[in-house]
Amino acid sequence: MGEVKVIGGWFSPFVKRVEMALKMKGVEYEYIEVDVVNKSPLLLQHNPIHKKVPVLLHDGKSIVESAVILEYIDEVWEGPNILPKDPYERAMARFWANFIDEKCAPATRKALWSRGEEREKAVEEATQGLKILESEVKGKKFFGGDQIGYVDIIGCFLAYWFPIVDQVVGLHLFTQDKFPSLCKWADELCDNEFIKECLPDKERLVDRVRGHSQAPRSL
């Protein structure tokens, strides 16, 4: 089914989304680590507009933006469905993915890295977002139901990356008391065989985050 490569950064949850999806579909691929900070030439060549990872290369053609890549993977390869089959459920999956990426991701990032009033505002916004997700996942194993799906993969940074950084910077936002259903979901997700394989080493991530505590930058 062609030559597949993933251009990425080891720490990036967006890159991991792509790897998780490929593993779920049983697709073999070559992983290419690049310097995202100094914008390796490979990155500039295959993602000239945004200059970001991940990039999926399929038979030399590049697809960028993790959410777009996930849909592409689902359409091209057989295997377990990443998005639901029913059009309305697919639309709702896209809605939740959008909510996570457009509302929760920026809010959580700001909550972790900003200071003073900006941080207070961001913490409130992040809490709001997490509360909404809490009620959406309550009573379910995954956002996708019994099986991991699109929303779970998109939301994975909340399940693994966010709690780690949350502890390191001392925010303690993502706790069992505040978000019991989300914490349970996070545990289930990170325990899944395909997901587990992709998660970067916690200590290495902590080191990177600690390095950033001096000069905050987005994850």
Add this chain to the structure above:
Amino acid sequence: MEKSNKGVKLVGFWVSPFVQRVKWGMKLKGIEYDYIEEDIFNKSPLLSQLNPLTGKVPVLVHDGNPLPESAIILEYLDERWPHAPLLPLDPYERAQARFWARFVEEKILESTRLAALRSEGEIQEREVKLAIEHLEKMEEKLGGKSRFFFGDDTIGYVDLMMGFVAYILPVWEEITAVRILDAARFPNLAAWKNNFLNHPVIKDDLPSKDEMLTYFQWRRKVNLKKI
């Protein structure tokens, strides 16, 4: 007798480009629907009920199931009513269409709207410059080869997402006296704009220019706290 939930309803606001995209999508596919105008400055309980998360229009309601977000609605229309497809059929082309739709939303709409409605002076200059840079990517994408973004003869997803550039951006340019889409600098986009506005589905379904001028002039004043 209980009123049937069956059928398609669209909750919208007359001047919203997000709502307009959905209207065009439905017309291209020949989908019949009931339109419900919502005053977004005086939101009804209906809107809060249908879209509790953001309270925004458009909201599509199909057989009682609500769905917000114009881009998501357009993909839904394409999947439920597969004839007259809005997105390309080939997965790689579809990925490209989704990529460009996001670019239009996150970069072009953001910068033009900020420039026109929310800024002045230096900040406005910066946003205008950014808008022009982003539009250059779309100009390149068109390449002077095809009439529309993904199919030569048919309007599709990316055209609909870009639609506001054809009919709202000129209004914004008029109220702020800035020039963003200069035909001389953007010949491909100028041609696209012409083709788009002359398309039978588009040309008969645009808000009145005078009403848009009045509305957006007022919005700009409110945003810049001049009233």
